[in-house]
Amino acid sequence: MSENLAAINDIVRGAHPWVSLLQKEIGRIIIGQKYLIDRMLVGLLANGHLLLEGVPGLAKTLSVKTLAQAIEAQFRRVQFTPDLLPADIVGTLIYQPHDGQFHTKKGPIFTNILLADEINRAPAKVQSALLEAMQERQVTLGDTTYALPTPFLVLATENPIDQEGTYALPEAQVDRFMLKLKIGYPTELEELAILEAMACTNPKTDINTVVHPQQILDARKIVDQIYLDPSVKRYIVSVVLATREPARYGLPELASLIQYGASPRATIALTLAAKAWAFLQGRGYVVPQDIKTLGADVLRHRIIIWQVEIRTNRLVTEVLAGTYHSVFKGRGIDFEAVREYSPGDDVRAIDWNVTAKLGKPFLKLFREERELTLLIVLDLSASGNFGSVQASKRERAAELAAVLAFSAIKNNDKVGLLLFTDRVEKYIPPKKGRRHTLRLLREMLFFEPEGKGTNLHGALHTLNRLHSRKALVFVISDFMLPAGEAEDNAFHALALTRRHHDLRSIIVRDPRETLLPDVGLVSLEDAETGEVVQLQTASESVRKRYEAKAQEQARALEHELKLRAIRYCTVSTHEPYIATLRAFLERSK
Incomplete structure (x- = not known):
C-alpha cells in the first residue's frame, strides 16, 4: 500500500502546479477572499455545485466570472427575478411556421459555469428547473434529453439580509449543492488594497487564461484516486451520523435542536470535497484535518434545525421574559x-x-x-396557509404561540394547547417543562389537520368544558369566520370564555389580504371553501374596492371584539411582531 500511496503522491505533485498559477491569477483581480477562491476550486475538482451567501459587494459575482475566464470556460449569468420562467433557464421548443416544426432553443444553462445570481428571488418552480441539470448533468426539452457541457458547475448567490420578495430554496435543491459558503468581509489591509485597485472609474479586470477545461477533467480523475484510509472513512460517516443521532455521539444537548440530520449525499459530498482539498494541498491522501476544514461548508445547509425554537427562545430571554412575568405573575x-x-x-x-x-x-x-395555566388556542384552518412574504400566517401564528409558551415555562407555568379547524383537531393538557413545550412546538408546526374550515365556537366550547378553573387563554387566529350564525356563535363563545378565563386574542394578517398588486387578471381561491373568483387587478377601481372591503371586515371584527371587552392585537406576516406583542402584554397590566 505504501508503494501505491507514494505513486499517487507523485501523480498529484506532477499535476498540482497549475493550482498555484490559477490561484495567483485569480488573486490579481480578487483581493482577499482566499476562503471563497479555495472552495470554488474544491467544487471545480469535486464536480460539485456551490451556494454562496453573503451581503452585497463582496465580489461573489466577480469571483465566479474571473474563475471562468481563467480556465477558458464558457460562462453565463442568469439574474433570478420573480417573473423568471423555467424556460428562461433550460430553454424551450419554438414553433416555426415556415416548416411547421418545433425547434429547440437551448437556454443559458448550456454552459460550463452558470452563475445563478440571487437564486432566492425566483419562485420554487423556477429554482426546481435546475434540479435535473445539477444532479444528472442533462436537460430534457420535449422528448429529447441533451447532455450539458463538461465541466458543468452551478454557482448560486443569495443575499441573507434582504428577505422582501424572496422565496426559500426547496430542500431537494439545497441538498444538490455540495458546499454552502458564508462569505465574510475583508480585513482592514485587504480593504485598503481593494481601494487602491478598484477605486477608479475603469478598474482593470482583465484576466489571463492559465488553465484549460481538459486539465480540470484530468485532475478530477486524479482526485478519484486519492487515498482514503478506513479510519478516515469511519470518521466521515461518524460526523454525518452525529447530525442525525447527536446523543449517541456524546452531544445530547443538541438532540432537541436538530429536526433532520444530513443525508447520505452529505457523506459522499464530504468525501469528494476532502479529496479535492488534499489535491489542492499537493497530497495524495486525506487527513482528518481536511474533514474538519470543509465539514461546516458541506453540512451547514443539510442540517435542518428547530429555527422557531431557537429564535423564540432568544426573544423570550432577551425581550419578553420580564414583561410576561410582571404581567402574569399569579393572582x-x-x-x-x-x-x-x-x-x-x-x-x-x-x-x-x-x-x-x-x-x-x-x-x-x-x-x-402560586402558578398560572396558559392555554393556547391555535387556528389551523386552511386560510392560515396563505403567506405572500417570507412566512405564512400559520408559521407566524406558531411562532407567536412558541414565544408565549417559552415565556410561560420560564415563569414556571403550565402550558396546554388546543388545535382547531372546523373541528377540534388535537388537545394537549397543560404541563410544565421544556420537553413538553418542544412537543407543543412540533405539533404547532407540523400537525396535519383533517379539516379546512373554522369553527371557533366549537373550539372554545371544548376548552371551557375541559377547564373550569381560571386560566390565561390566548386565541391565535386570522379570525376569518364563516358569515352568519357561525360567526355570531364564535363571538358569543369568546364572550363566554372571557367570563371564565383571562382571554386575549391575537389576529394574524397578511398584507396581500388588504392590498392587491397590479398583476393583471388573477384567480383567487378561498382555501376553506374552494370557491374561486377572478379579479382584474390592473383596474385601480377593483383594487380600491378590494382594499375598502378588507378594511371594512377588519373594522367589523375589531368592533365585535371591543363590544365584548375582549383584548386583542393584530400581527402581520411581513413585519417584526415582538414590539407589538410586548406592547399588547404591557397594556394588560
Missing part, C-alpha cells in the same frame, strides 16, 4: 369553596351572604395561587 388568593363555621375559625372569613341564607355561619375558603 394571589383565589376563592375555592365555603364550609360550615367551626369554633376557633377566623371570624373575618365568614361569608355573611351564605350565612344569612342558610341561617348558620359559613366560612369562605381560599387557595393561594
Whole structure:
C-alpha cells in the first residue's frame, strides 16, 4: 500500500502546479477572499455545485466570472427575478411556421459555469428547473434529453439580509449543492488594497487564461484516486451520523435542536470535497484535518434545525421574559369553596351572604395561587396557509404561540394547547417543562389537520368544558369566520370564555389580504371553501374596492371584539411582531 500511496503522491505533485498559477491569477483581480477562491476550486475538482451567501459587494459575482475566464470556460449569468420562467433557464421548443416544426432553443444553462445570481428571488418552480441539470448533468426539452457541457458547475448567490420578495430554496435543491459558503468581509489591509485597485472609474479586470477545461477533467480523475484510509472513512460517516443521532455521539444537548440530520449525499459530498482539498494541498491522501476544514461548508445547509425554537427562545430571554412575568405573575388568593363555621375559625372569613341564607355561619375558603395555566388556542384552518412574504400566517401564528409558551415555562407555568379547524383537531393538557413545550412546538408546526374550515365556537366550547378553573387563554387566529350564525356563535363563545378565563386574542394578517398588486387578471381561491373568483387587478377601481372591503371586515371584527371587552392585537406576516406583542402584554397590566 505504501508503494501505491507514494505513486499517487507523485501523480498529484506532477499535476498540482497549475493550482498555484490559477490561484495567483485569480488573486490579481480578487483581493482577499482566499476562503471563497479555495472552495470554488474544491467544487471545480469535486464536480460539485456551490451556494454562496453573503451581503452585497463582496465580489461573489466577480469571483465566479474571473474563475471562468481563467480556465477558458464558457460562462453565463442568469439574474433570478420573480417573473423568471423555467424556460428562461433550460430553454424551450419554438414553433416555426415556415416548416411547421418545433425547434429547440437551448437556454443559458448550456454552459460550463452558470452563475445563478440571487437564486432566492425566483419562485420554487423556477429554482426546481435546475434540479435535473445539477444532479444528472442533462436537460430534457420535449422528448429529447441533451447532455450539458463538461465541466458543468452551478454557482448560486443569495443575499441573507434582504428577505422582501424572496422565496426559500426547496430542500431537494439545497441538498444538490455540495458546499454552502458564508462569505465574510475583508480585513482592514485587504480593504485598503481593494481601494487602491478598484477605486477608479475603469478598474482593470482583465484576466489571463492559465488553465484549460481538459486539465480540470484530468485532475478530477486524479482526485478519484486519492487515498482514503478506513479510519478516515469511519470518521466521515461518524460526523454525518452525529447530525442525525447527536446523543449517541456524546452531544445530547443538541438532540432537541436538530429536526433532520444530513443525508447520505452529505457523506459522499464530504468525501469528494476532502479529496479535492488534499489535491489542492499537493497530497495524495486525506487527513482528518481536511474533514474538519470543509465539514461546516458541506453540512451547514443539510442540517435542518428547530429555527422557531431557537429564535423564540432568544426573544423570550432577551425581550419578553420580564414583561410576561410582571404581567402574569399569579393572582394571589383565589376563592375555592365555603364550609360550615367551626369554633376557633377566623371570624373575618365568614361569608355573611351564605350565612344569612342558610341561617348558620359559613366560612369562605381560599387557595393561594402560586402558578398560572396558559392555554393556547391555535387556528389551523386552511386560510392560515396563505403567506405572500417570507412566512405564512400559520408559521407566524406558531411562532407567536412558541414565544408565549417559552415565556410561560420560564415563569414556571403550565402550558396546554388546543388545535382547531372546523373541528377540534388535537388537545394537549397543560404541563410544565421544556420537553413538553418542544412537543407543543412540533405539533404547532407540523400537525396535519383533517379539516379546512373554522369553527371557533366549537373550539372554545371544548376548552371551557375541559377547564373550569381560571386560566390565561390566548386565541391565535386570522379570525376569518364563516358569515352568519357561525360567526355570531364564535363571538358569543369568546364572550363566554372571557367570563371564565383571562382571554386575549391575537389576529394574524397578511398584507396581500388588504392590498392587491397590479398583476393583471388573477384567480383567487378561498382555501376553506374552494370557491374561486377572478379579479382584474390592473383596474385601480377593483383594487380600491378590494382594499375598502378588507378594511371594512377588519373594522367589523375589531368592533365585535371591543363590544365584548375582549383584548386583542393584530400581527402581520411581513413585519417584526415582538414590539407589538410586548406592547399588547404591557397594556394588560
